[in-house]
């Protein structure tokens with residue numbers, strides 16, 4: 001379950017320091033010790049030099065069971081279109097206590113963060129796209145092919161909006177994607193089961209206003225139009241268990257968000273840095289920065305006005321490189337207008353949503369994550385029926401290394417009871 005939030009932690013720390021001092025000047029007895037421990041319930045004391053810190057106020061992926069009544073959201077990308085080592089582009093993972101997981105956008109670079117959570121690929125098969133800018137789906141290829149090679153058993157499923165014309169819609173984008181990655185697809189089919197290499201597309205009308213685009217297992221996902229760059233951008237709300245998660249995607253402030261995001265538990269909306277940041281850090285001419293940061297996107301002040309109207313339990317601002325040069329301007333701009341609970345998102349920020357509250361922590365993940373097997377296994381030994389993709393001419397270029405590999409290969413085949421492969 002979620003840990004107490006930082007506010008409670010701060011209060012608990014203040015109390016515990018006071019109590020600790022009180023205990024120190026008085027007689028240190030059993031009663032006082034139990035008081036101290038209660039006051040530090042947000043974390044708890046380290047009881048001995050060889051003991052453990054019960055709670056380090058971070059989320060270690062894969063170490064906390066999600067409560068049946070709980071929602072966890074992890075920011076796997078919060079940045080901008082230009083790639084950055086420290087911050088990927090848009091991606092939010094929503095995990096529900098009923099076991100369902102949903103990815104909202106999968107922007108450039110975000111799959112490294114998703115993979116670092118070490119969630120079996122079988123559980124990461126549903127993607128909802130807000131729009132088709134690369135910073136919102138540029139890493140879809142990594143989920144598709146990476147998940148296919150690393151244990152996903154079923155087809156990848158993607159939901160996304162139509163466009164003003166068919167070629168601007170999600171279906172056309174995926175058709176084009178499969179053409180672009182045809183070589184990848186066909187060559188992998190030689191050894192991999194075809195099922196998980198497929199992509200099932202659900203394209204819905206971008207003009208739908210709070211329309212249901214997904215309904216299963218107690219989860220309802222709705223969409224409404226966003227105003228951003230071109231027709232065919234949407235925002236989403238996910239409702240489950242009387243919780244509401246809202247993901248705005250990219251959008252200028254709009255009437256639909258104000259109406260349909262109302263009273264969300266977690267409301268994620270884009271918030272650009274101030275236009276000056278676009279000039280100073282992002283190599284944009286002042287008129288371009290002003291237009292992009294205030295007309296195509298949402299400024300900090302406008303974000304504040306939105307959240308003041310929506311009044312979520314917790315507001316999340318993303319879509320700016322969050323660092324010393326930008327975050328104070330963003331924060332002050334928002335605070336001119338909105339004084340409610342707020343996170344300025346950066347990658348690997350985690351929110352646990354429960355009846356008691358919404359907590360914010362950072363995830364600490366390994367830099368060297370592997371894919372983790374899930375309960376289902378991809379069908380083995382039934383690759384797609386495609387002819388060999390390497391011709392005799394290329395094969396004739398092979399240089400014989402069987403003499404040095406024989407021992408290693410023999411051991412492996414014996415261990416896994418593999419029959420000798422056919423010679424090409």
Ligand SMILES: [Zn+2]
Pocket residue numbers: 131133136228229250
């Ligand atoms: Zn965009």
Ligand SMILES: [Zn+2]
Pocket residue numbers: 081090133135136250319
């Ligand atoms: Zn964007």
